[in-house]
Amino acid sequence: MLRRYLRLLGVQLRASSLLAMQYRGDFVIEGIISLFWTATALAPLFVVYRERESIAGWSFGEALLVIGWFTLLQGILEGAINPSLTGVVEHIRKGTLDFVLLKPADAQFLVSTARFLPWRSINVLAGLGLFVYGFHLIGRAPSLVGVLASLVLLGTSVLLLYSLWILTVAAAFYVVKVDNLTYFFTSIFDAARWPASVFRGVLAFVFTFVIPLAVMTTFPAEAMLGRLPWTSLVWAVVGSLLFAFLSRRVWLHSIGHYTSASS
Amino acid sequence: MISVRDLRKHYQVHKRPPGLKAALRSVIHRTYTSVKAVDGISFEIKPGERVGFLGPNGAGKTTTLKVLSGLLHPSSGEVRVDGHVPRHREDAFLKKIMLVMGQKQQLLWDLPPAETFELNRAIYDVPRAQYKQTLDELVTLLELEELIGKPARQLSLGERMKCELAAALIHRPKVLFLDEPTIGLDVSMQATMRTFIKSYNERNGATLILTSHYMDDVAALCPRVIVIDKGLLSYDGGLDALVQRVRPEKRVVLRLNQAVAADSLAPLGKVVTHDNVTAVLQVPQDAVNATVSRALSSLPVQDLTVENAPLEEVMSELFAESKARREKVGA
Amino acid sequence: MSARSTLRALPTLLRIGVSEAVAYRAEMFVWVLSTTMPLIMMALWTAVAREAPVGPYGSQDFVRYFLAAFVVRQLTGAWAAWMINYEVRQGTLAMRLLRPISPLWSYAAENIGAMPMRLFVVVPVAIFAVSTVGWKSVPETAWGWVFFLVSLFGAWLITFLVNVAIGTLSLYMESSTKLMDVWLALFFVCSGYLYPVDLFPPVWRTLIDWLPFRYQIGLPVELMTNAHGFGDALALLGRQWLWVGLLLVISLGLWNRGLKRFAAFGG
Structure with a gap:
């Protein structure tokens, strides 16, 4: 079973790389644009830190780590997660999702692995660059334990992002004109470029429990700095697993809705 | 198999009449109608x-x-x-x-x-x-x-x-x-x-x-x-x-050596089309043999074929029929 | 297409635009949710201003500014670039061109038609702003209201015309939406959507004053929150409408040339 799915993943990855090779001209443009976006994402940071040394307990260098994580995850989101999202939306609009549902393999797996944009890995590199610059400004290197913890959190963050993505796709089954969904998804994710302690009250609650952005970027940054409590790490792991479970349920429910209500 | x-298979479909007012009203109150796509x-x-x-x-x-x-x-x-x-x-x-x-x-x-x-x-x-x-x-x-x-x-x-x-x-x-x-x-x-x-x-x-x-x-x-x-x-x-069942009549297609008057075709059966040297007649199944022999003897026939009515026509007649029946039941 | 028949058709186009907006209200809601960036920035800047005001802005001013920015963004939205791009790729633009009225009018009507629905979101936000941070959240004078509305319309026109110009480029090249991405990135940085433009370093300020972006969000927001006196406001409005005129020439020029190309090569 597992081997079959691994093989399937291999075939899908191959198709994606073939596609990417076909459009390698886009590579340059896409690369430039995503670097450009990263640069503009830094602009508010510069404006804010022109006024203050530290904001909500985060110095400029430390805040750069959060943006680094944001950029890195954005690369994963746009390279491995979003393209398939657009694919599902397209399937629903054209009515070709039927073909996916007719296949004797898990539909969620099939749509999730349908498309990758390998070029977007540039963002991952940009994120790593930001880490280096951030630690250079702070003036010390991260501890080994910190790096290990942040790697665990990389896993939970990707799982969380993916689950959020599945939830968004599930919405596409109910809303007819869904082009906005990708945009919605990225714009919500945008808030993750700020350290979570900036947000108070309702927003703090929303970004921790409803859309756990804090967990995705602030936690790993704190882990690198060696100031993330162990309990938070455990919570991140447990929470992301719960989120994954929930999104799976919602997905199955939506497929049920689709097959019982569509025409 | x-x-x-x-x-x-019945669907609930949201119905909205055209017009701005109706559009605004439908925000608050949606009316649903049940569509019976397949009904037994x-x-x-x-x-x-x-x-x-x-x-x-x-x-x-x-x-x-x-x-x-x-x-x-x-x-x-x-x-x-x-x-x-x-x-x-x-x-x-x-x-x-x-x-x-x-x-x-x-x-x-x-x-x-x-x-x-x-x-x-x-x-x-x-x-x-x-x-x-x-x-x-x-x-x-x-x-x-x-x-x-x-x-x-x-x-x-x-x-x-x-x-x-x-x-x-x-x-x-x-x-x-x-x-x-x-x-x-x-x-x-x-x-x-x-x-x-x-x-x-x-x-x-x-x-x-x-x-x-x-x-x-x-x-x-x-x-x-x-x-x-x-x-x-x-x-x-x-x-x-x-x-x-739908079209018990057959079609007799005649190709003629020379043009004939419409009057000479009429006694043979219902004329579906007729131009100069070709004619299509519609005749009941049991009259096909008689019609064919009469045509061969009375007309300058070059070629003659017997066919079923085109399927498209059969279908549209069938659907028209069932529609008429439904309307009668409805009334 | 005569101006008179266009004018006669316009009310119907607008009405259909409104009906469409009503039909797609769920999508609009999603869009509104995805434009909540000003609220995030509000949280951020009020956190910064917690200890001491930033430039002329205290916590209250930031609340006022970003609520206004949210309102302005809602009311100046345009998405013609994506529509044109999509229709060019799908070949459906040809259908629009068959009609005896310029497609630009229908795009405009569709975009404006969404505004009444948006009011359902915007008015409560404005009322909330007035009730929490006072009457300074909306123009205090009659001329203030007039200027605000004029700037709002100008801002929409700039957004729409840029959309048309970039959308039209899809008749020349494949990746015009990428260009829109670049435009959007600049828009976010320079428009005053993420921070009031006064907070920019002075050198940059001058540049931004001459770029179109701040007239898309910043100016209407400043006019809504009574940031300028009569004279300053008038001068800024003048610059905004200068951009409207310039973009009108550019976008119509591109559009007409693009259509000639479209007619020559086919869709």
Whole structure:
């Protein structure tokens, strides 16, 4: 079973790389644009830190780590997660999702692995660059334990992002004109470029429990700095697993809705 | 193979009259109407049969096909396909069936069809050796050699449809649902598709259900037809028998050596068309022999054929009939 | 197409635009949710201003500014670039061209038609702003209201015309939406959407004053929150409408040339 799915993943990855090779001209443009976006994402940071040394307990260098994580995850989101999202939306609009549902393999797996944009890995590199610059400004290197913890959190963050993505796709089954969904998804994710302690009250609650952005970027940054409590790490792991479970349920429910209500 | 008992599929549809006011009102209060896409139909299909679904647009043909393939859950009724309940969508079931939709495509748009085939091979878990054999066969029969290496977007509609069909058959489905497979294709491509579909059915003993607007498809492929109209089954049986029932008259087509007056045709039967040297007469079945001999003796006949009424006409008459009947019942 | 028949058709186009907006209200809601960036920035800047005001802005001022920015963004939305791009790729633009009225009018009507629905979101936000941070959240004078509305319309026109110009480029090249991405990135940085433009370093300020972006969000927001006196406001409005005129020439020029190309090569 597992081997079959691994093989399937291999075939899908191959198709994606073939596609990417076909459009390698886009590579340059896409690369430039995503670097450009990263640069503009830094602009508010510069404006804010022109006024203050530290904001909500985060110095400029430390805040750069959060943006680094944001950029890195954005690369994963746009390279491995979003393209398939657009694919599902397209399937629903054209009515070709039927073909996916007719296949004797898990539909969620099939749509999730349908498309990758390998070029977007540039963002991952940009994120790593930001880490280096951030630690250079702070003036010390991260501890080994910190790096290990942040790697665990990389896993939970990707799982969380993916689950959020599945939830968004599930919405596409109910809303007819869904082009906005990708945009919605990225714009919500945008808030993750700020350290979570900036947000108070309702927003703090929303970004921790409803859309756990804090967990995705602030936690790993704190882990690198060696100031993330162990309990938070455990919570991140447990929470992301719960989120994954929930999104799976919602997905199955939506497929049920689709097959019982569509025409 | 396929058994359907008292299948119903009803939808709740949100209805909104045109106009701004109505649009604003519908924000607060939506009115729903129930659409009975399929309203209690039953039939049995034996393994290896080729069956045509006929009916006007919106009759419930596609809905029935989607229920049979497990894409839609029936509102009520019992459906079995080779012992499986389609809506459970078991892998074993899905590996036995395929649905081809002429208006929708599963080929990966920017990649050559060969990649889609390969993907389907992996998804359907087809053993390498069998895959190679099937593919070789499909490539030969459908003449795909030149096509499978080009990106799908560069293929013409007909070429793409051939590849669609091939992609659907990689796993050698035992049950094949074809929803308007020839739509938009030119006449010769339609013929190619038909020949291929028939030979697939004969070689593999696959069961086949087809819907089409082109009566030629149905006439060439389906010895048996099921007519669905407004979600109800209005006929199930042989195609010839259906034509007999709706249009018991035959057509006598005359080609003449020289023009004749309309008066000389009238006593022979109902004149359907008449211009100079050709004429088409409509006569009751039992009068065919008499008419033919009278025509041969009284007219300068060069050539004479006896035909059934065109299927298109038969169908439109059938649907008009059932519509009239419904309206009478309604009144 | 005469101006008179266009004018006669316009009410119907607008009405259909409104009906469409009503039909797609769920999508609009999603869009509104995806434009909540000002609220995030509000949280951020009020956190910064917690200890001491930033430039002329205290916590309250930031609340006022970003609520206004949210309102302005809602009311100046345009998405013609994506529509044009999509229709060019799908070949449906040809259908629009068959009609005896310029497609630009229908795009405009569709975009404006969404505004009444948006009011359902915007008015409560404005009322909320007034009730929490006072009457300074909306123009205090009659001329203030007039200027605000004029700037709002100008801002929409700039957004719409840029959309048309970039959308039209899809007749020349494949990746015009990428260009829109670049435009959007600049828009976010320079428009005053993420921070009031006064907080920019002075050198940059001058540049931004001459770029179109700040007239899309910043100016209407400043006019809504009474940031300028009569004279300054008038001068800024003048610059905004200068951009409207310039973009009108550019976008119509591109559009007409693009259509000639479209007619020559086919869709």
